[in-house]
Amino acid sequence: ESPAAVSVIDRDMIDASGFTEIADLLRLAPGFQVGLSTLNNITAVTYHGQADALPRRMEVLVDGHSVYNSLFSVDWHDLGVALADVDRIEVVRGSNSPTYGSNAFIATINIITRPRYADPGWFAQATLGSNATRQGTLRHVGDLAGFDYRLSLGYDQSDNFPGRNDEQLLRTLNLRAWHDLSDTDALEIQLGARNGPIGRGGDDLLFNPLGANLGSNAVASNRQLVRWSRVLSAGRDTSVQFYHQRHREQDDATVGLLSDLLQVPPAAISFLFPGHVDEVIRSGLFDYTDERYDLEWQLNDVSDERLQWVAGAGVRLNRTKSLVQLGRTDFVKNLGKRAFADMQYRLAEGWLLNASGMLEQSDTLDPALSYRLALNHTPRPNQTLRASVTRAVRDSGLFSNNMEMGLHFSDGDPINLVGYSPGGLPPEKMLSWELGWLGNWFDRRLSLDLKAFREEIRHEIIALPGLAPEPLPDGALILGNGAGVDITGLEGQLQYRPSPRDLASLQFSLADADDRFDPASTGRASEAGRTPHLTLSLLLAHTFSHDVQLSLGYYHIDEMRWQGAGEVATGKLPLPAYDRFDLRLAKRFRWSAQDVLVELIAQNIGNDAYAEFRADNQFDTRYFLRASVQFH
Template sequence: MLIALLDIKRPTYFLLLLVSSTINAANLWSEDASSISSPAVLTETDILVDIPIVQVATHMDQTLAQTPASVTIIDRQTIQASAALGVIDLFRLVPGFQTYFVDGSRMGTTYHALGDEYPRRLEVKVDGRSVYESLFSAVDWSSIGVTLDDIEYVEIVRGANASADGSNAFLASINIVTKSPLVGSGWSLNSQLGSGDIRNVNLAYTGDLGSISHRTTLSFRSNDGFDDSSFQGQPLKIDDSSDNISATFRGLWTPNARDSLEFQAGISDSNQGIGEREYIERNLSYQYQYVNWSRLMASGSKLQMLLYHNDMDVSDEITPLFLSQALGLSDSSPGWPLPGLPDKLVIDAHDRSESERWDLELRSIVNPRDNLRAVTGIAVRYDRVKGQELFDRPDSLSETSQRAYTNLEWTSSDRLILNGGLILEQKNNAASYFSYRLASNYQLHPEHIIRLAVNRSFRSPTLLESQQKQVVRYNDNIILDASVISDADINNERLRSMELGYLGYLFDRRLRFDIRLFREQLTDVINERRSGFPDLDNFVNIRDNTDNFNVDGFEIQTQYKPNSQVLLRAHYSYSDISGETIYTSPPALEIRDLGLHSLKHGAGLLASYGFDNGVTLSSMASYSSATKHYRGTAAENYTRIDLKAIKRWAINRANIDLSLTVQNAGDPYSEFYFYNQFKTQYILGLKILMP
């Protein structure tokens, strides 16, 4: 029944059905319509309770009742109560998200579909600055320079958000908002020691440099990764330890009442052990600069200019390999495949790659009428990548893209809010493409809102996806082995989606419910197919538009905050993937089912209670049903329990927190690869705040 209603081919029928149901429900509602206030009017309840304001969905300040999409907010209280050690752990609190460690160095999170070792189709921003890299077509979470201590809150749009954030916000988008330099002052020191040689230290100072308020941080994170394991009955040494050092600066200057200038800069350096059964050492150096200028106009409108620059250098230490070593033959052997040509070093000991981005955006937020708000923006982006191994060329590849967008919010009546978003994007003078979103939020009652939204989104290939040519050469004319080559005619990915949402409040807004029913139809999804190729093993992986599938399901999340001491959060998600991928292309065509990669059931619970004596106890539970990680291995269902206890003391003007965190207080479970066994971890933490 649900699938029939959500059939994207019948949106008109569905819209009529929703409107009819809404009118009937409103007529039956016993409360007089005149007593229902406009969402823009604050009531006494609004003043006494926390009303989250988000920007991630449209770049306008909106309450959850006004947003055109399902949004999850992870606030500061939730972060402190959670048993998370890193940013990636927070997404275990979000319905529909799959979160995992590919190895001890690489972390991944994806929404609904096909999470591999480098998850794509998810826009991630830090204070509005995109941090996904064209070189990986993904986010390297170890390099973004953000620790849990730095975060004020996280906004997550569960669903396509391309109309606001561009084509990479294909399935969902995340904005991590860091602490403002205007909040608090003084020193903060946070350190953690624990199992697996976890050694984390974060030092921060908030203060003033003349008229500039700033927050400056220095952090170090290190761990030894997963324990050694076995593979096919043989011992497997897992060499995936990592360490990272980073420094960030966030400054804010307000020369007058109208203007504000925010500028950020950061650097980080990581050493990582990465691999699948065989490991190499990777050094990753990252830096960024970011400027955000805002001006408030007399009319109440706002102008913004955002400019940022990201730069990443990647260096892999690889064991040198001669052709004779790879073949197990000498160049004098009768089976030598290159008669008359001598042995040669075909894989060097060093491989270096680069990724760089410049992005400039101009944005205007206006209120042309009392019931109408609009965001309009234009932007230009320059991406450059370089890497001999990935692209089979010594020079750089680059592309320039432009985008123009608008998002409108129209309060049609006291009950109805309409949102519309449209973005036009173009790359390197190629054909332009539109993505759009339409949504209506209807207020059945001041505390009960239903939402209907439809999306049409495109995702363009990154430079890696469109230009990859990963080959091993003997010389310019002879390719010994081809790993991955991008198809010359690779196209944009396409998404059509429809969702029906409900947002409800009970007990004076202390209890919040959010329900989302959805259908997502993805076509021309970029993946790899195996094909014949004239090298030594006679095949290659072709990166192409190989996948077509639907994702159907529903999600529920709830939060209960009766007072400042109690916090309860829970979620459940169900999603089912039905579709196919081209595994091998002609002449030996093989089509495979994508359904086995569904994470059909996911659930989570966070419970926290703060006692009057400064002790806070928390527990997190996460459940995942059995699945097969895409490009990983099969994983059984598991339930993970995390525990945390904090004791706070106030000594003179300083606050001291001592904490004990237990992650996975139970049997080990596998993360992405079956031999990566996540065992019980004990972490002791010390935090000192000195104003």
Template sequence: MPTPPDPCLTPTSRQAWRRIPALTASLAVCLVATTLQAAESHQTDETMERLLEMNVTELAGIKLSTLSRKEQKLVDTAAAVTVIDAEEIRRSGMTSIPELLRMVPGMNVTRINASTWAVSTRGFQHQFSNKLLVLMDGRTLYTPLFAGVNWNLQDIPLADVERIEVVRGPGASLWGTNAVNGVINIVTRKTADTQGNRASITGGTVETLRGELRHGGTFSDTLHYRVYASGMDHADFRRADNTGAHDDWNARQQGFRLDWQPTPRDEATLQGELFAVKENPSRGDKQGGHLLGRWSRDLSDTRNLTAQLYYDHKVDTSFEVTRILDLDTQYGLRTGRHVWIMGMGYRLTSMELDDTALIQWRPKSRRDHILNLFAQDEIALASDWILTLGGKIEYQDEKGIYPQPNARLLWRASDTQSVWGAVSHAVRIPSSVDQDFRLTVPLGAVNLALRGNPEIEPEKLLAHELGYRFQPRGDLSLEIAAFYNRYDHLISLENLAPLPTPPTLRQFYANKGEGTTYGLETAVDWRVSDTWHLTASHAWLKMNLDVVDGSTDTTTTASANDIPRHQWQLRSRLDLPHDLELDSALFHATRIRNLAIPATTRLDLRIGWRPTASLTLSLAGQNLLDDRHPEFTAQMVTPSEMPRAFLASAAWRF
């Protein structure tokens, strides 16, 4: 097996640690030099009903927990963050998590076929977008097999989702390896907020039938629960030649959640689910489930302790069984000007893999142990300056130790303006595909043999970010985020000497790629009136990828053009008389040059009617400007085209 490239060609983690203080000092000088004109605003307290009605970019009161592992106001975060709340989810007309993510500025969401999405942020778009960490209630959805997310397995009822928090940029200092370009945390609602019964049914031209049933109840004043079941059938798409793609699929899911507050200082949660997904043509049914328990205790007014344990089990009947056991503990402390978050965790991942006609695994089973320690200190330097320093150290038994530091600085220039900057180091650890994968494909008179590399090293990122938020009036806000990312040790596809008998071209994975990305993301939110809300955003991204001297890779440089250079969107929510709702969204992405995907413009419309407080009826149309169009291609699945779609739905609470 070939050896990986000389590590002297790229910065090591130790060098990244040493560069953090100098970069942070430069960032601080830049922030101090920035002069902003103050504006006056009046902030009012918001009731729970008002929170549910707020748009994602109303910064005054929305709270999130992903960036700092504690609840904090969005306006006080030194990061590019978007929160999709429950009301926005309800009025989007979307029925899946990846489709909802289209609303996030700078998020690349493309559909490869009926059951497969490519979702990324700040570049590196791929069916297996391996630099984006996705969590649900703190449980990772990132699969160690191919380093990505099976989005069609995350078919939870969207009515049970309280919010989706999206951090664009590294989150590795708290969430660890693989939180390289961003973190998505899907937060479900507490059981006290889902009492009673709810039933919904949806039917349409593409998602032919979806049904959901939920019951919430109480065992006592301090113990609430909910149980639910859902199922959906999805029609197939069509290919460019108008033939059927035969990529229809269906999903079934059942789950429960218990929330218990035995004392005013204690909270406990137990939740679990079972799922089954069947795709056509069958690549093996996917089944599995998880069980998660979490306990939190306020030790005092300034100290808090949280522990979480979950077990995740997934089976792909064609070749894979994956089991994950994860323990995470966290201690929070507020003292003087400091707010500390610290903790440790352990993860055991076990995989058993079977060979198929084309793919082999060496070894066929893998067991990985990962230990981690993390700490973060949020320091109030002055009434309007907040410095956050932190880092996470992870140890994997086969790969060693990975330090991932982070420094963030926030300046509240006035009641209406804030400036922030950050410098972060993150790594993406190799997946089983990177290390153990063996593919042999006949190509006419020759074979192509692709091999993983057991000695592959983690991919590394050093990220620089700068952002600005401005809310000149209570009904208008602006957010701008700029970034410059430097990547090293990117995985490349290298050539070996071919074999003469049988004629075989040989390739393997190595760490000879490198590159930079930089971009600008802008979002504007305007509450035109009490009944009309507008949101607009634009994202520009440039990627420059290359390989080091001596590499034989021919794909890395071209893959810099696997993304659209520009994306923009305009969304409107309008409340009409007689309890009617009119919602619209216009999305645009420029062409993807390397994949020959033309520029696309998508128009979605939704009309909703709430004749009673417990009944909601709606009609929605998606991709109304086009019969169908391609959005992305991938090597491992047959692509099809995104069609125009119509949906009718009814939801009843009783």
């Protein structure tokens, strides 16, 4: 009865995949592309391409609250969630702005952790493997002073791509606690913290001559969430949620004294830059602080079998500070407000109408409405047809309206810029159509989900070369609104689970992107090459006797050009298509006091290294040994 295409990556698929990173699991959702950028050690995850290393059109949630970062969208290293704590990932494939707002412009990913009473007692997991990978998780589930709680500690060390400045050593603490205040009232509390060094690449930044000698950044993030809920009556409930998150990353990279950089006497600086003297110039691209406060109220009513609805409102404050990215020593703020409603009405037996809308306004967005209309028809108990139309509006946001990227004096005055925004950018807009068909057979052991779609994106925010006004230097990029791109295609998922011991899941996406401009006359790279024609994944798993499981994963992406990393102008060749095979062999030991799982994982076996995100990102064969124990 969903008004949009939804894929669920459940715990069985998570285990069988053998992945060691949460972001990689999105390879198991139709239409998604994943790539690790060594330029900044950020994993890019996007839907239907059209993205750089920091996709800003996709909402990512953890247990229902956003982890979106105002400056760098979603940093998958900073989720603060251990892979072992994930119960499932729900993926809305397509614009979900009418439900989750501006950030859900093309898709929504909700990472849901283990249920309240699952896995009581102690749990420990350790992973060792290629590229100096050392991962560990320690978890305890219990109760104390009327609270049920889940406490997790995590350790994540790896070197990612050899010879690159992308090592990391991150430590994590997470607490999720529940308390029943009464028969009708409940309280949930979440606390999290993550810190440690991380290498951010940066060896080809235009304004950073340090190259591979860059050091590690110091990361420190924390988050707090409080959610109160009340059951008003049968089928009716309300909730209020407040959360705060803060991310601080310290990047101490410098270009040294300005006089040395310009090769002039120190005394000449005051003549070249009136009001300034010679000083050490910071060049750390990832030296910033980002903070968010969010308050939301929601009311749900499913008491009527024919009409069900949810409504709510919220307010959000984002604030960011970065000398290199924004040219500011103080915080830049963006206050946003929203109101939303979602209704489904049963017109007749087998016919369901869904209407949803989100009204948003912020310091960078005039009042704008995103909406969706969907009609579901069930001609047979095991088959559903869906037709929907969605209009989505994406706030141009804090970063796109305030970018002033480059070298600055300590007071924020610019020296040399490589990127600039004039501010006041109009929002991005999209109109999308979708036809879906869902079928299941043999008591739901066999299921098929097909979706035909067309997405028309307009006013897309892009970086254009050579258009920056004086006094910006030649070659500086300026943010602006482009003409857009149209994406048309067919995607789907076929799953077969004949028994609890077997799993087969096939995901595919066929897509074509068409420019709304002429690349030859504009000097811009074609948008068409940023959406791969074919994206394909296959996961097979079988559990033999004695609790031995063998699983195989296959992943294919046609040639594709990611934005960024010098790709803005025409002439850069797309990355070639690749085929990747992963293999996992696991053995479970069941004893009276504990269950033990031992896994041997091989990634990209039987193939040469392939290019991921950039031509010099060579993903070779990798091996991992993972052991887990659950104490009863």
